Amino acid sequence: MVAAEIFNPGRTYETYKVSVKEYLTFREQGFLVVPGLIPLDDIEEMNAHVDGLLGGTEQIPTVPAPPATLSQEERLNYYQRAHMLHRVLPLHERFLLHPRTLDVLEALIGPDVLALQSMLFFKQPGQVGQGFHQDSYYIPTLPGTLCGAWVALDPATEENGCLWMSVGSQNEPIYPDNDSSGNQNGDRVLGDIEPISNASNPDVTQNTLSRVAGKYTEVKVEAQRGDVVFFGGHVIHRSHTNRSKTQSRRSFVGHYCNARSLVPWNHGSPYDGDSANYLHILGRGTTHLPYAQPRFGTPCAANRPDLYGPRAPREKVMGMMPSGSGLMILTAHAEKDHDD
Ligand SMILES: O=C(O)CCC(=O)C(=O)O
Numbered sequence: 001m002v003a004a005e006i007f008n009p010g011r012t013y014e015t016y017k018v019s020v021k022e023y024l025t026f027r028e029q030g031f032l033v034v035p036g037l038i039p040l041d042d043i044e045e046m047n048a049h050v051d052g053l054l055g056g057t058e059q060i061p062t063v064p065a066p067p068a069t070l071s072q073e074e075r076l077n078y079y080q081r082a083h084m085l086h087r088v089l090p091l092h093e094r095f096l097l098h099p100r101t102l103d104v105l106e107a108l109i110g111p112d113v114l115a116l117q118s119m120l121f122f123k124q125p126g127q128v129g130q131g132f133h134q135d136s137y138y139i140p141t142l143p144g145t146l147c148g149a150w151v152a153l154d155p156a157t158e159e160n161g162c163l164w165m166s167v168g169s170q171n172e173p174i175y176p177d178n179d180s181s182g183n184q185n186g187d188r189v190l191g192d193i194e195p196i197s198n199a200s201n202p203d204v205t206q207n208t209l210s211r212v213a214g215k216y217t218e219v220k221v222e223a224q225r226g227d228v229v230f231f232g233g234h235v236i237h238r239s240h241t242n243r244s245k246t247q248s249r250r251s252f253v254g255h256y257c258n259a260r261s262l263v264p265w266n267h268g269s270p271y272d273g274d275s276a277n278y279l280h281i282l283g284r285g286t287t288h289l290p291y292a293q294p295r296f297g298t299p300c301a302a303n304r305p306d307l308y309g310p311r312a313p314r315e316k317v318m319g320m321m322p323s324g325s326g327l328m329i330l331t332a333h334a335e336k337d338h339d340d
Helices: 020-029 040-055 072-076 090-096 099-108 209-213 335-339
Strands: 031-034 081-083 113-121 147-152 163-167 217-221 228-232 237-239 251-258 281-284 318-322 328-332
Touching: 020 031, 020 099, 031 099, 040 072, 040 090, 090 113, 090 251, 099 113, 099 147, 099 228, 099 281, 163 228
Parallel strands: none
Antiparallel strands: 031 228, 081 113, 113 251, 113 281, 147 228, 147 251, 163 217, 163 237, 318 328
8 A cells, every 4th residue: 555645635545456467458459447446435526526517616727617697408518528637626636646547557558657638528418429549649659658547437338428449459550640730640650551531530431540440349348437447549449429318427537658758749738849748747657758746746756756756676787697507597797797
């Protein structure tokens, strides 16, 4: 149990140890569901906050509050999603840097983990989903180590618009998109890669990434409150409209990468130099690259290296030497070897 008390006094967070089977599952199918990773007390705290936003009793500092004149239905549909709230609201920073989420990321893409983006999906009844896309097209990391952590705040079902993953597509390159945004991302080095069009458009006749997705079996990823779906930046995924008349499908999504990757991305906002690493928070481990401190002091590697800092063993100087039987074995270098 690490730093439970300082992360959220009064609550305990047992360290989550990823198994070899889970590690393999993440690689074999492109995603991994960890049931009940986030304690329900935390989920309820976030849901009360989301209710407060929709009810007008709480506000997003960067977005105008819903006008008081709105009907109940208009109020529920005022927001669809909100980005980067960890930079303005302490609760979102705590969710982005949740120790149990970082435990899993440390094993899947670490040991050094940089926290890049947070998103809150409101997905009320009738609200639309997001068509086939690959997250690494939008958030480039060099080398590509992007991983999403999708936290279910409500039970997510086929009816209310759960995630769908195209299993095996995690091995695909990132397809450049002929969109008009001027985004130059995608794997343009491959000789025969054909750009696609309209990624994220729910209409599969417009979104030609659906042709690539068609090579794979698509599976729905239903989830309970507190379950977390980890998915790599290459896997093709989507979600559908919430067809429930009564059930919202709220979720919190964090995006992360290995802290040794360069990140030429700041959610569309300007940054100095070639990469925006200095604006993203070091969650676990260490790095030779710049990083940011959490604005609201959530404990993580950036401000508590004593708890969450370097995990990688330091190299002991070894060499291959013949043993008495003639076999080559690894042995520590003697002092005199260094002097030679
Ligand atoms: O939650 C959703 O409906 C879509 C989420 C998604 O596609 C993503 O986070 O990349």
